[in-house]
Amino acid sequence: MRRTPPTGETGTRRTPEDLLATARAGDGESFRELIEPYRRELQVHCYRILGSVQDAEDLVQETLLAAWSGIGGFEERSSVRTWLYRIATNRCLNALRAGSRRPHEYAAYRSEVPLPEPSHRQAEPSWLEPYPDVLLDQITDHVPGPEARYEVRESVSLAFLAALQQLPPRQRAVLVLRDVLGFRAAEVAGILDTTENAVTSALNRARSALAHELPVRESAPLPNSPQERRIVDDFVRAFESGDVDAIVSMLTDDARLTMPPMPLVYQGLDDVRHFLATVALRNGGRHVLIPTRANRQPAFGCYLRDPRNPILHAHGVLVLSLTGDRITALTRFVDNSLLTAFGLPRSLRV
Structure with a gap:
């Protein structure tokens, strides 16, 4: 308002x-x-x-x-x-x-079971965190400049932001100011106290690197559309029941599973299936997913059932990246303190 x-x-x-x-x-x-x-x-x-x-x-x-x-x-x-x-x-x-500036709980995180060998490892931890949609909804309308190349929804997606974090800081800033916010080259030069030529050079390098990191995909369903709700509902049923095959059937062939800030990447149906079966869902239907939204994408507060009492314990934040009617990425953020940004508690009583 x-x-x-x-x-x-x-x-x-x-x-x-x-x-x-x-x-x-x-x-x-x-x-x-x-x-x-x-x-x-x-x-x-x-x-x-x-x-x-x-x-x-x-x-x-x-x-x-x-x-x-x-x-x-x-x-x-x-x-x-x-x-x-x-x-x-x-x-x-x-x-x-x-x-x-680094998350505080990463050093203390320990998996309950040994993690399988990943498809590949990133050079360093990913410090990316999910951004609650409720905060995005509070932005006063400011139309990006005519030179902006990304829509707001795309420029806050996890895929875009993960690729952005791979850029050197100055290139990152130039690309955001020029291609996301639409500032003119002269304005960006003034913001960064540099020349227009330096801005143009940094922007060209950033665009080239980002194009390599971001694959061209079919558009994601509109937020809260019937198509998105169907995918989300099917995923929740499969995940809460521990049905690995059902989840894998919803994935693209090159789907990725990551757990920021850990620099581990599980990519492809076989590796994602193995991780789900041996780590995430090894004990069947112990999870409860509480729907929320992050980065204009479906997300969940994850909780684990305690077999000894009616308490659900926090188990991170899970975000789905969609393309068409498939899931392209499962991103589970292991820092339980992130739940507070979504208005979710550390534990729930059932």
Whole structure:
């Protein structure tokens, strides 16, 4: 829902120009009203670059504190939105250079059984986390610039973001600013304090690398469409009953199973089947899936039944990637603390 613009003492609505003027004079409420329409989109921007929901929220807070501290010196050479993106992008790049932002529970994670040899291993852990749709729904409508090459739904998908994380940080930022948000090359050069030629060169390298990482596929069903609901319902029945064959019948031939941040990839029907049969579903129907949504894709809070009492214990977040009427990827995030971002508890009583 759009916020109603604030009114002054006379009852007239204050324009963004009025808010900027009073914010520069030190009025905190005017500053909050001025930046509020951009807060959630800035968080998604930071998430695209960092891959972490919590890190993105932290960086947005840092961005807004820096903006408040520097509002008096804002010279209006760009829009407020572009100025905020400049601060946020550079804060994200600094965070990536520092290399200190990492999930806390990865080191403590241990599988209950030995994991089978994966199809292949990534060079390093994947720090990508799922992003709740409920947060995406809060973004104020801002139409990307005419040069944007990706629709919003595609640019928050796990496949796109996983490929994005493989790019060097600066290429990652350039591609997001140009191809996702549609900023002009000159604007991106100003945001990154570089030249237009450097932006164009980085963008060309990023596009080439991303094209290699992202296969061309049939479109996914529309969110909450009858086709998507049918696939999700069939999957839940099969998974909760421990029916490995039924799940495998729903997969594409090159389907992938991953468990971020572990750098293990199980790809192809045989490897995914073996993993499901020997690890995920080895004890049959012990799982309960609580539906939610992440990255505009079907997702679930995963819980395991305790045979000794009526308690369901958290077992990560599972996200499905769909193409046509098939599942192309199963991504299980092993960090149970992620459940809180989806409003789900660590345990449930049945």
